[in-house]
Amino acid sequence: MQIAPIRTALLSWYERNARSFVWRKNTEPYVVLMAEILLKKTTAPAVDRFFPLFLERYPDVHTLHETPLCDLQKTLCPLGLSLQRAQQLKGLAKALVESFGGKIPSKREVLLELPGIGDYVAGAILSFACGMPEAIVDTNIARVIVRLFHIRPSHYEARRSPEVWDKARKLVGRNGRRSRRVNWAMLDLAAAVCKPKNPLHSECPLEKWCMFARQEHRGS
Numbered sequence: 001m002q003i004a005p006i007r008t009a010l011l012s013w014y015e016r017n018a019r020s021f022v023w024r025k026n027t028e029p030y031v032v033l034m035a036e037i038l039l040k041k042t043t044a045p046a047v048d049r050f051f052p053l054f055l056e057r058y059p060d061v062h063t064l065h066e067t068p069l070c071d072l073q074k075t076l077c078p079l080g081l082s083l084q085r086a087q088q089l090k091g092l093a094k095a096l097v098e099s100f101g102g103k104i105p106s107k108r109e110v111l112l113e114l115p116g117i118g119d120y121v122a123g124a125i126l127s128f129a130c131g132m133p134e135a136i137v138d139t140n141i142a143r144v145i146v147r148l149f150h151i152r153p154s155h156y157e158a159r160r161s162p163e164v165w166d167k168a169r170k171l172v173g174r175n176g177r178r179s180r181r182v183n184w185a186m187l188d189l190a191a192a193v194c195k196p197k198n199p200l201h202s203e204c205p206l207e208k209w210c211m212f213a214r215q216e217h218r219g220s
Contacts, residue, residue: 001149003170006209007182010171013205014185017192022051024184029129030060036121037089042079044191050078061102065093106130111216120159127183131176135168136183140190145171147194150211162177174181 009187016131018024021044023035034054038047058064059073064072073086095114096102104125105111111122117219123136139146142158145151145167171186172179 001209003173006148006206007171007173010185010189011178011181014181014188017188018184019188019191021048022055023128027129027180029106029125031055032125032129033060033092033104033121034089036124037092037116038079038085041081046079047207057114061071061093061096062102064089065097065102088116092117104129106132127172127176127179131180133172133174133176133179135165135172135179136186137165137168138187141168141183141186143196144186144190144194144206147199147212148206148210 003181006081013211021035023031035051037052037056040215058067058072067090069086069090072089073082075084077084079085086093092115096104105114106126108122108126111117111125112119120136123134124131126134127136137159139159142161142164145164146153149167151158151161151163151167153163156162158164168186172182189206193204199212199216201207201210201216204210204213207213
């Protein structure tokens with residue numbers, strides 16, 4: 001299956017259907033990092049409504065580091081899991097201030113050493129904030145890729161599957177500026193069209209390539 005036509009169709013769809021979030025308009029590393037931490041176990045619209053207040057109170061790593069844990073926890077109450085999030089953010093801010101002077105590293109291996117940062121968040125920072133050709137794979141993107149390419153991950157959760165990550169990297173390609181849009185497009189497609197239940201095949205720009213859609217059509 002050729003990747004280039006799939007990528008072109010995906011990006012064309014994205015141009016017409018892109019979601020608008022604070023962290024997509026402002027792709028500074030700190031903004032992207034904070035957004036990705038807050039997005040864990042929370043919907044994007046909920047974080048988008050909350051995020052301007054968060055950035056107003058904690059505009060940089062140093063401010064976050066100096067803020068008492070209890071104050072940060074109170075601020076985070078609207079998102080839920082406030083103590084867990086506050087502790088994670090405080091630990092991350094401490095590491096960034098002590099080891100990097102409050103700056104966000106731009107190397108994957110360094111990012112992965114920071115508390116609370118895994119492959120997905122590291123990839124998001126490198127792609128969205130640094131403009132590098134980096135793939136990202138979460139549960140939602142994994143669902144799109146598994147369906148599209150009919151992948152059956154063996155011994156791995158789909159979002160951790162080497163096969164899924166390989167396809168994600170091929171979709172992103174080598175163009176760093178384009179990778180940001182490809183990754184956002186995959187996230188938006190998963191949210192709006194390639195849903196966990198009752199995916200909207202007729203609205204999907206990738207339908208003609210999708211192995212899952214073909215199986216669904218055969219069974220209908």
